[in-house]
Amino acid sequence: MKLKRFTPLILIVCLTIINAQTYKNAQADIEERIQDLLSRMTLAEKIGQLQQYSLRKQFSSGKLPDKLAQQIRDGKVGSFLNAGTIADRETIQKIAVNETRLGIPIIFGRDVIHGYRTILPIPLGQAATWNYDLLKKGSAMAAREAAEDGYHWTFAPMIDISRDTRWGRIAESCGEDPYMTSQFAKAMVEGFQGDDLSAPHTIASCAKHYIGYGATEGGRDYNTTLIPERELRDVYLKPFKTAVDAGAATLMSAFNDLNGVPTSGNKFTLKTILRDEWNFDGFVVSDWKSITDMMKHGYTKDGKEAALKAFNAGVNMEMVSKHYQNNLEQLLKEGKVKSEWLDEMVAGILRIKFKLGLFETPYRRYSKSEKTFSDEYKELAKESTIESAVLLKNDNNLLPLSESIKSLAVIGPMSDDPVEQLGTWNKEGRKEETVTPLAALRKLYKNKIKINYAPGLTSTRSTETAHFAKAVEAAKNSDAVVLFLGEDHLLSGETHCRAFINLPGAQEKLIKEIHKTGKPVIVVVLAGRALTFGNIIDKINSLVFFWHPGTMGGPAIADLLFGKVSPSGKLPVTFPRTVGQIPLYYNHKNTGKPPVKNQLGIKLGTPENPVGYASYYLDVDFTPAYYFGYGMSYTTFKYSDLKLSSNSITKTDKLTVSVKVKNTGNYKAKETVQLYIRDLFGSVTRPVKELKGFEKISLKPGETKVVSFTLSEEDLKFWDIDMKYVSESGDFEIFVGSSSRSEDLLKSAFQLK
Ligand code: GLC
Numbered sequence: 001m002k003l004k005r006f007t008p009l010i011l012i013v014c015l016t017i018i019n020a021q022t023y024k025n026a027q028a029d030i031e032e033r034i035q036d037l038l039s040r041m042t043l044a045e046k047i048g049q050l051q052q053y054s055l056r057k058q059f060s061s062g063k064l065p066d067k068l069a070q071q072i073r074d075g076k077v078g079s080f081l082n083a084g085t086i087a088d089r090e091t092i093q094k095i096a097v098n099e100t101r102l103g104i105p106i107i108f109g110r111d112v113i114h115g116y117r118t119i120l121p122i123p124l125g126q127a128a129t130w131n132y133d134l135l136k137k138g139s140a141m142a143a144r145e146a147a148e149d150g151y152h153w154t155f156a157p158m159i160d161i162s163r164d165t166r167w168g169r170i171a172e173s174c175g176e177d178p179y180m181t182s183q184f185a186k187a188m189v190e191g192f193q194g195d196d197l198s199a200p201h202t203i204a205s206c207a208k209h210y211i212g213y214g215a216t217e218g219g220r221d222y223n224t225t226l227i228p229e230r231e232l233r234d235v236y237l238k239p240f241k242t243a244v245d246a247g248a249a250t251l252m253s254a255f256n257d258l259n260g261v262p263t264s265g266n267k268f269t270l271k272t273i274l275r276d277e278w279n280f281d282g283f284v285v286s287d288w289k290s291i292t293d294m295m296k297h298g299y300t301k302d303g304k305e306a307a308l309k310a311f312n313a314g315v316n317m318e319m320v321s322k323h324y325q326n327n328l329e330q331l332l333k334e335g336k337v338k339s340e341w342l343d344e345m346v347a348g349i350l351r352i353k354f355k356l357g358l359f360e361t362p363y364r365r366y367s368k369s370e371k372t373f374s375d376e377y378k379e380l381a382k383e384s385t386i387e388s389a390v391l392l393k394n395d396n397n398l399l400p401l402s403e404s405i406k407s408l409a410v411i412g413p414m415s416d417d418p419v420e421q422l423g424t425w426n427k428e429g430r431k432e433e434t435v436t437p438l439a440a441l442r443k444l445y446k447n448k449i450k451i452n453y454a455p456g457l458t459s460t461r462s463t464e465t466a467h468f469a470k471a472v473e474a475a476k477n478s479d480a481v482v483l484f485l486g487e488d489h490l491l492s493g494e495t496h497c498r499a500f501i502n503l504p505g506a507q508e509k510l511i512k513e514i515h516k517t518g519k520p521v522i523v524v525v526l527a528g529r530a531l532t533f534g535n536i537i538d539k540i541n542s543l544v545f546f547w548h549p550g551t552m553g554g555p556a557i558a559d560l561l562f563g564k565v566s567p568s569g570k571l572p573v574t575f576p577r578t579v580g581q582i583p584l585y586y587n588h589k590n591t592g593k594p595p596v597k598n599q600l601g602i603k604l605g606t607p608e609n610p611v612g613y614a615s616y617y618l619d620v621d622f623t624p625a626y627y628f629g630y631g632m633s634y635t636t637f638k639y640s641d642l643k644l645s646s647n648s649i650t651k652t653d654k655l656t657v658s659v660k661v662k663n664t665g666n667y668k669a670k671e672t673v674q675l676y677i678r679d680l681f682g683s684v685t686r687p688v689k690e691l692k693g694f695e696k697i698s699l700k701p702g703e704t705k706v707v708s709f710t711l712s713e714e715d716l717k718f719w720d721i722d723m724k725y726v727s728e729s730g731d732f733e734i735f736v737g738s739s740s741r742s743e744d745l746l747k748s749a750f751q752l753k
Contacts, residue, residue, distance in 0.1 A: 030354045034347050046346045049078035050324045052317050064091055075100045081109040086150040097362045105358035112154035116145035118377040119422045119429035121388040125547030127174040127572035129387035130672040131696050132187045138384050139191025144201045145372045152356050153204040157188035159239040163585040166219025168496035171424050171528035175572030176585045178235050179691045182242035189246040198357030200364045207243035209254030211269050212236045221495045225256045230719045249282045249352045253315050255290050262297045264290040270314035283316035283348035292321045316345045385549045385556035390569035391632040393543040398520050400563025407450040409478035410438050411471045412485045413457045414526045421526050423548025424493025437484050440554030452478050460488045461505040468513050475517045482522045492528025501579050502532045515539035530575040568670035570631035577625045586628035586740040587687040591615045595622050629674050630739035635665030639746050642736055648751040651713040658708040659736045663699035672696045673707045678733040683721035
């Protein structure tokens with residue numbers, strides 16, 4: 001009897017205990033944990049989760065500044081980027097977990113863009129591998145190294161489409177094509193996040209910069225972008241949709257003004273597209289003070305309006321600036337921000353913290369086996385670097401060099417610079433761990449080949465010719481010459497844009513001087529963008545484009561120069577003949593007056609008549625210097641037998657496309673087989689080519705393989721005249737080959753019924 005009287009009390013106590021645990025109960029459904037936690041949070045604690053601070057340097061005293069420690073204790077910080085050493089981060093986490101009311105862990109972010117401690121080629125170089133697995137493995141390696149150092153989140157992949165090589169940040173991108181960038185966005189999200197975000201060796205990804213940042217006018221960073229909605233959806237949004245569908249945990253809003261509305265306050269892109277259409281349920285972090293920038297854009301008159309527009313548009317977390325912290329409470333009081341929207345924004349952040357398992361393992365650090373900078377990872381970096389190299393010229397098959405040569409001149413400012421070859425966005429790569437081309441060649445051939453080294457220039461931008469004489473001397477005393485040239489890392493990357501894109505400084509002069517010696521000249525370029533070589537291409541016998549190659553640049557180029565492996569890289573961006581041709585990209589529209597082959601100039605006295613009126617230049621060939629998808633090998637490949645499973649398909653059919661590829665040379669090598677389509681007519685004009693498939697294969701000399709692709713209606717869709725995402729019946733051409741250049745492609749056709 002007595003017990004019965006107490007049953008309701010016991011029930012309440014049990015429920016309270018169970019209820020008290022829900023958000024801390026790892027077995028509970030994440031959505032329940034989120035709702036339970038939200039129900040417990042004060043307004044100040046909710047706003048606190050939206051704040052990210054940066055701690056760029058270690059705490060000088062080894063102790064967290066009191067004011068900051070108190071802000072964390074008061075639950076006013078949800079995330080840090082950078083944040084010193086792992087010990088510093090653990091100091092912060094201890095306060096967040098043990099000294100705050102609810103113990104919500106901090107999420108630590110970092111720019112892990114192309115490797116963490118073992119530095120990979122810059123992303124543009126990785127794209128040049130056209131190798132999905134390499135990008136995925138490289139991102140998994142970077143995630144593991146960052147996780148071993150206590151980071152939970154990277155601000156990558158950067159998947160801005162870029163058609164303008166003047167833009168410094170093309171270095172961080174996968175280049176100009178939406179299909180390729182979409183594929184690699186998926187590879188990198190999978191690599192960073194693995195198939196279980198709570199696993200301690202994975203980190204949350206951040207697809208950036210949302211959206212259209214790469215279309216910056218004049219190739220000048222942070223400049224205006226004007227992108228019609230159809231182009232926005234058909235080109236720039238494509239990779240982000242793929243990243244979101246691949247489960248990208250976060251996105252980063254960008255700096256640019258998109259059609260008059262800055263992307264960090266753009267409701268159409270952040271809410272209508274990202275949430276309403278794509279059902280994205282992670283969170284968006286602003287770029288560094290990009291909310292503040294909206295005042296400079298002239299989009300908001302003060303910080304309060306900036307907070308209002310960014311928050312209501314859908315930026316969950318504010319990086320470094322404090323407009324949310326200073327204004328959201330007032331905006332809620334004024335009814336300009338709804339508490340339901342605040343809960344939704346906080347929920348997005350909590351959802352990722354729960355998925356990361358931070359409530360269970362706030363100090364998570366993958367310490368089962370330190371793989372950071374392991375031989376395995378150095379080997380992976382070397383493989384990625386080797387496959388990123390693009391052979392653009394090789395007269396008389398000068399390359400590969402024979403190991404029987406007696407001497408080799410190694411010349412140029414990028415021969416032995418362990419910092420510059422790591423490229424932009426290197427934070428943890430150590431110069432003493434970088435292997436330069438000179439170091440690698442000396443190590444490999446110290447007793448076999450006499451290496452005559454002369455930098456010739458003290459930096460890539462030096463105009464000093466005082467050291468040329470020694471370089472010329474080295475060349476004269478050698479059987480062959482390799483010039484390591486390019487851009488130092490500060491000439492590319494964020495805010496580092498160039499109006500001229502030839503080799504900087506006196507590098508072209510140096511090439512001309514070396515050419516005068518009559519020795520065979522190989523130029524290896526280490527750079528962060530497509531460059532122009534028009535002034536000197538006739539002075540060099542071989543040209544290998546190597547991007548900024550990362551930690552293992554030296555061993556990779558040494559193996560390539562001496563034929564241990566054949567180059568297999570292909571260009572992920574079009575290389576113009578001159579900067580005046582930009583923007584120049586392969587998937588362009590045909591225009592109403594397309595130029596004919598070799599159309600150039602006009603003779604004096606030509607009569608005024610409509611003949612030859614076309615979209616070309618008088619003063620330079622309108623075609624690229626090197627095409628998207630182009631890259632040579634030490635061997636040769638023959639494409640034949642292009643076959644289609646049918647020459648007409650309905651919208652529910654699949655179309656199988658196959659082609660034979662034969663290695664007709666003397667070297668084992670890899671080749672990337674590329675598939676392009678052309679939709680000949682549409683309710684809107686369509687590009688002359690669109691990449692819709694690629695496969696990298698390895699062939700021994702004489703070996704033939706059949707490569708097949710499958711196309712479906714999905715591959716033929718675009719945003720039509722009514723802004724519907726559809727395919728349209730009609731005639732299509734199909735191209736398969738070794739680059740986007742017509743001469744390198746077999747052609748066929750099919751109809752979509
Ligand atoms: C920078 C970059 C962004 C980076 C962020 C944090 O300004 O635009 O890509 O992730 O700030 O470093």
